[in-house]
Amino acid sequence: MEAVKIKTEEAKNKAKLKMSGAEAIIHCLLAEGVDTLYGYPGGAIMPVYDELYKFQDKLTHILTRHEQGAAHAAQGYARVSGRVGVAMATSGPGATNLVTGLADAQIDSTPMVCITGQVTRALLGSDAFQETDIIGISTPVTKWNYQITKAEEIPEIMAKAFYIAKAGRPGPVLVDITKNAQIDEFEFSYEKCTAVRSYNPVPKPDAKAIEAAAELINSAKKPMIVWGQGVILGKAEEELKALIEKSGIPAAWTIMGASAIDSDHPLNVGMVGMHGNYGPNILTNECDLLIAIGMRFDDRVTGKLDTYAKQAKVIHFEIDKAEVNKNVHADVAVLGNAKETLGLLLPLVNENKHEDWHNEFKKKYEIEFNEVIKGDIHPTKEGLTMGEVIEQINIASGNKAVIVTDVGQHQMIGCRYAKFKESKSNITSGGLGTMGFALPAAIGAKMGAMDREVVAIIGDGGYQMTIQELGVIFQHNLPVKIVVLNNDHLGMVRQWQELFFDKRYASTVMVNPDFVKIAEGYHIESKRVSKREELQSTIEEMIASKNPYFLEVKVEKEDNVFPMVPAGASVSDIRLK
């Protein structure tokens, strides 16, 4: 442990106490303000569970029905609350079951600490029962990981884990703790970590870069903002709003940035990317200045890079230096926390309205409305559409719900049509696209924001990947609202097969069980809707319910999500049908 040199602040509780490593872990969690964690017990983590039993009044442990569920629940909790999510598992299969959640949290910059048990130190490397090299396995999908083999290491490493998970660009940290380190006793004292000497989480803003950015902004005729999750993680919502209102610059968002600005704000011009709005995609290739704020130019956002915003100058506000010039060249890079850098930028920006430029977005919106949106949310055909379901949820919840989506067509429709008034309200698996994310993430989201309505929107495919977590909802009577948009297909893959594989529907037709009966098996109030007449009243009933509620909506089987930028195509080649 010599290598880890950390700056520390005076801990409140300096008194040294002799205790086991397992008990120390609990004290570390409490010192970090953790009140809830998600996990699953097993041999190598039993000493910690024994302590959790003793500390039940201070620390709520939720037994998910699968460790993947624990990781996603911790993610949902973190995303909605801005706090660090915590998941725990035993060694071997328990640990490997966390990997999807780690990868998801890594690519979506979610602060999470995962604690895994490990075989006793003496058995390491012996292929002992349930020994797996979780450090090796998790390295590429964690911001940091560490194997504790001595009890004395626990306080320092746990402090470092929580610090790293949330510092700068957040991410998942895994701490693997051998069984002997859980059992052995030592003198416990805890000091929070406030810095690590080899890690500079937030670059200092450079006044010159901010001036250069302001200059480009003030001279641009057709500027456009694309913001991402960095605005939410950096708590820069107010600063962004002030910037767009003063400068009059139309602002679009990536799915990870959704909800940072009110959906109905007149300067909010919608979503970019593969299934984003027509205007912001097309006009990316017509603007003269692209201002990227806390986003990383994912390929689902940019389409073909060679033809992405080539005519425009680019300003990139970014906390992670490695993202600058990674995919798109930045003429001006402004490093730092968006709250700070946008705050410094604001006084240098001239007031403007950009009315003509705005009208371009309005015209494009009208085209999209007539060609796509109208039919999606006010359909005249017989079959129900996913879009009208989302629209009814907006109406019933007054745009106030936290919307948790899984992955597929319903996710894209959910992100396109869900409306938000409050930040941190769109919880989805953006970077990894993890089917099975939504149900457990909704559990975490509900527990992270008990006063808010949480609605999970899930496809019939993804729902069955983590359906076992209904057990948690039932056991704790968590008032999560679950909406399965059932098209009896793996819809998004089927759409690609229709468009690009001559309708060869290989393994995308779903033979589904009776979802209502399954929910009833968990004693969850449930309904199935297949007629338009029943939709509105049932959604109202669902939102009004104080209990968990399951709603299956039978939607059109072969609907497609449009607009669409086909994979590898340019954003200007976006298709409306």
Place this chain on the structure above:
Amino acid sequence: MKKQQWFTISVYSENNVGLLNRISGIFLKRHINIESLNVSKSEIDGVSKFTIVVHTTEKWVRNIVGQIEKQIEVIKAFYHTDEETIYQESALFKIASNLLFDERQIQNIIKDNNSQIVTVAREFFVIAKSGRRNEIDDMYEQLKPYGIMQFVRSGRISVSKDIMQITGLLKEFYEEA
């Protein structure tokens, strides 16, 4: 930017067991081969230095260095072209002892290549040679006809011509503390 060339990446880091795995994963994920790797202590107490040689484009080396530098235990990472560094590799040649006496030319090869005999035993002797990769390759070709019992070449070690601002960074950290 698109031209492939040799780059030397220098990484200053905390001395942590898992770090090598983390760093090599960054190359693996991008399908970039590590041509040579050397880990040693550095000019700063308690700080390790990785010297990694790759053959790639400037765009990729910059991307990789960015990814390396953001690893928690990495203090700073740099990349340099061959012109910007002083670099060397070392090699050991194990040759049958009788050749030293039977083949007079071998003595000349040792002298002409500025190499030294580091040990002589009854069965074999060992020549050490430091220099650029091509110099070592040349010597290898010269010795090859006589029979080389064993050959090994180290990874590149290098120092940059410009200063690498590490000490300053660390000092700043402690001053702020």
